Amino acid sequence: MEAVWAFIKTYYFIPLALVYIGVIATILLENRNPAKSLAYILILLFLPGIGLVVYFFFGRDMRKKKIFSRKAFKDLELSGAYFNNYFEASGTQLLKMEQQIGDLVQPFRLLYQQRQSFVHTGNKVTLLTNGEEKFPALFEALEKAKHHIHIEYYIFSRDDVGERITEILLRKAAAGVKVRLIIDDSGSNRIKDIPKRLRMGGVEVYRFMPVHFASLSQANYRDHRKIVVIDGLVGFVGGINMDDRYLNNQKHSLYWRDTHVMIEGSAVKALQFQFFLCLGFVSKQQYELEPVYFPDREDEPGEGNISIAASGPDSAYPYNMEVLLSAIHQAKKSIRIVNPYFIPSDQVLTALQMAVAAGVEVELIIPGKSDSFIVQHSSFSYISPLIARGVKVYLYEKGFVHAKTMVVDGEIAFIGTVNMDIRSFYINFEIAAIIQDKALCRQMMQHFADDISHSRLIDAEAWANRPRLHKFTDSVCRLLTPLL
Known part of the structure; x- marks a missing residue:
C-alpha cells in the first residue's frame, strides 16, 4: 500500500501540483483585473480538474492574442486608408459641435483622437421601438436594395422573421444583388438549415468563430453586433436580434422591450467599414474598400451627428x-x-x-x-x-x-x-x-x-x-x- 501511495504522489499529485502552481503563476503574471484573476484561482483550488479545464478553454489571454493578432494587423491597414480621407474634416466638425453641446463633445473627440471613428454629419435617424417597428422598416429597406446587402448578427433564428428575411435575401441574390451574411456561431444556434439554403441561392454566409471541441477556447469570444447595411446608404444598429420574440405577438408570452435605429446618411459608411473588418476576419480574405460600397450622397437627409464606437477582444482599449x-x-x-x-x-x-x-x-x-x-x-x-x-x-x-x-x-x-x-x-x-x-x-x-x-x-x-x-x-x- 505504501508503494502504491508513493507511486500516486510521485506520478500524479506532484506533477498536478506543479501544473497548478504554473497556471496560478501565469494568471498572476498576466496582471489581469484582480477580481477575474481571483475568480480563476478559486475555481482552480476548489474544483480540481474541472477548474483546469475551464481555465484552459476560456481563461488564457495568450490564446486570445494568438487568435486576434493577425486580425488587428489587417484592421490597422484598412483603418489607415479609411481615416486619412476624413480626419481633417472631422476635426473641424468637432469644433462646431463643441459650440453646440460643450463638454459633451468629449465622447466624439475620444473616438476621433484614437482613430476609431470620425464625426458623420447630416444623418437622418429613425428610432425603432421593438420588433413591431424595426422589422417592417427593415423588410422595406431590404426590398429596395439595388447593389448589396450586408448583415452581421448575433442571433438569426429560423422562425417567421428569419424565414421572411431569408426569402428576401434569396430573391435579391437571384436579381443580382450582392448579399453577404455573418452570423455568430453560438448566438445563432437556432438558424437550422437557413445558411445552406442561402449558400445554394448565391448568398455568402460566414459563421463567426465556429464552436466545436477543437476550438472551445474560441467559445468565449462572440460577435454580439447587430448590423445591416443596404447599398451603403441605409444602416440599422441596436439591440434587436433577428427573432420572433421581439414582435410581441401571440406566439410568445413574454413582452420584449428593445430599441433600434435606422440611419440614413454618411454614418452608414462607419457601419459598412466595421462590417468589412469582420468580413475579412471570417472569410480570411483581404478586401479593398471600393467606392461603390461607400457612396457619397448629394444631400444631407437629416441633422444628426454620429460617431460609431466599435470594440472587441482585439481592441487596444475598451x-x-x-x-x-x-x-x-x-x-x-x-x-x-x-x-x-x-x-x-x-x-x-x-x-x-x-x-x-x-x-x-x-x-x-x-x-x-x-x-x-x-x-x-x-x-x-x-x-x-x-x-x-x-x-x-x-x-x-x-x-x-x-x-x-x-x-x-x-x-x-x-x-x-x-x-x-x-x-x-x-x-x-x-x-x-x-x-x-x-x-x-x-x-x-x-x-x-x-x-x-x-x-x-x-x-x-x-x-x-x-x-x-x-x-x-x-x-x-x-x-x-x-x-x-
Missing part, C-alpha cells in the same frame, strides 16, 4: 466603456440608462456615484425579471451602493427590457449592442452609435418616461430589508461575474 464613461463624466443635468445586463465595472459604478453626488439626476432601468438567474442576481448586488448615493433604480415589470441605451443631458444618445458588463466591455465584439440629434433625444426621453410607467422604483429601506437569503444569492452570483 472603447465602448470609455465613451460611456466620457459622457457620464461630462453630464451636467441628467443621465438616463436602460440596460438588461447591468454588471458594471468599477469605473462605471464609481462614475455614476460621482455624477449623482455632483447633482446630476441619474436614473437606471433594469429588468425586474431577467432571462438569466445569475446575471439578474449579480445585477441586484450593485443596486445598494447606487441608491445609497442617490441613483434612482427602476425594475421594469411589463416584460423583459433588452434595450441598451443611454441619454445624457437630453443632448446625446447611445444606442447599440453594449451591455454594461465586463463581457461587453472586454470580451464580445460590440457596436454602438453615439448620436447628437435633438429630435431623437426628445423621443428617447419620452420612451424612458413610458418605460418608467411600467417599472417599480426601488425603495432604499425595503431593499435593505430584503431576506438574507436573497442578499446571499446576489453576493454568490456576483462572485461569478468576472467569468460571465
Whole structure:
C-alpha cells in the first residue's frame, strides 16, 4: 500500500501540483483585473480538474492574442486608408459641435483622437421601438436594395422573421444583388438549415468563430453586433436580434422591450467599414474598400451627428466603456440608462456615484425579471451602493427590457449592442452609435418616461430589508461575474 501511495504522489499529485502552481503563476503574471484573476484561482483550488479545464478553454489571454493578432494587423491597414480621407474634416466638425453641446463633445473627440471613428454629419435617424417597428422598416429597406446587402448578427433564428428575411435575401441574390451574411456561431444556434439554403441561392454566409471541441477556447469570444447595411446608404444598429420574440405577438408570452435605429446618411459608411473588418476576419480574405460600397450622397437627409464606437477582444482599449464613461463624466443635468445586463465595472459604478453626488439626476432601468438567474442576481448586488448615493433604480415589470441605451443631458444618445458588463466591455465584439440629434433625444426621453410607467422604483429601506437569503444569492452570483 505504501508503494502504491508513493507511486500516486510521485506520478500524479506532484506533477498536478506543479501544473497548478504554473497556471496560478501565469494568471498572476498576466496582471489581469484582480477580481477575474481571483475568480480563476478559486475555481482552480476548489474544483480540481474541472477548474483546469475551464481555465484552459476560456481563461488564457495568450490564446486570445494568438487568435486576434493577425486580425488587428489587417484592421490597422484598412483603418489607415479609411481615416486619412476624413480626419481633417472631422476635426473641424468637432469644433462646431463643441459650440453646440460643450463638454459633451468629449465622447466624439475620444473616438476621433484614437482613430476609431470620425464625426458623420447630416444623418437622418429613425428610432425603432421593438420588433413591431424595426422589422417592417427593415423588410422595406431590404426590398429596395439595388447593389448589396450586408448583415452581421448575433442571433438569426429560423422562425417567421428569419424565414421572411431569408426569402428576401434569396430573391435579391437571384436579381443580382450582392448579399453577404455573418452570423455568430453560438448566438445563432437556432438558424437550422437557413445558411445552406442561402449558400445554394448565391448568398455568402460566414459563421463567426465556429464552436466545436477543437476550438472551445474560441467559445468565449462572440460577435454580439447587430448590423445591416443596404447599398451603403441605409444602416440599422441596436439591440434587436433577428427573432420572433421581439414582435410581441401571440406566439410568445413574454413582452420584449428593445430599441433600434435606422440611419440614413454618411454614418452608414462607419457601419459598412466595421462590417468589412469582420468580413475579412471570417472569410480570411483581404478586401479593398471600393467606392461603390461607400457612396457619397448629394444631400444631407437629416441633422444628426454620429460617431460609431466599435470594440472587441482585439481592441487596444475598451472603447465602448470609455465613451460611456466620457459622457457620464461630462453630464451636467441628467443621465438616463436602460440596460438588461447591468454588471458594471468599477469605473462605471464609481462614475455614476460621482455624477449623482455632483447633482446630476441619474436614473437606471433594469429588468425586474431577467432571462438569466445569475446575471439578474449579480445585477441586484450593485443596486445598494447606487441608491445609497442617490441613483434612482427602476425594475421594469411589463416584460423583459433588452434595450441598451443611454441619454445624457437630453443632448446625446447611445444606442447599440453594449451591455454594461465586463463581457461587453472586454470580451464580445460590440457596436454602438453615439448620436447628437435633438429630435431623437426628445423621443428617447419620452420612451424612458413610458418605460418608467411600467417599472417599480426601488425603495432604499425595503431593499435593505430584503431576506438574507436573497442578499446571499446576489453576493454568490456576483462572485461569478468576472467569468460571465
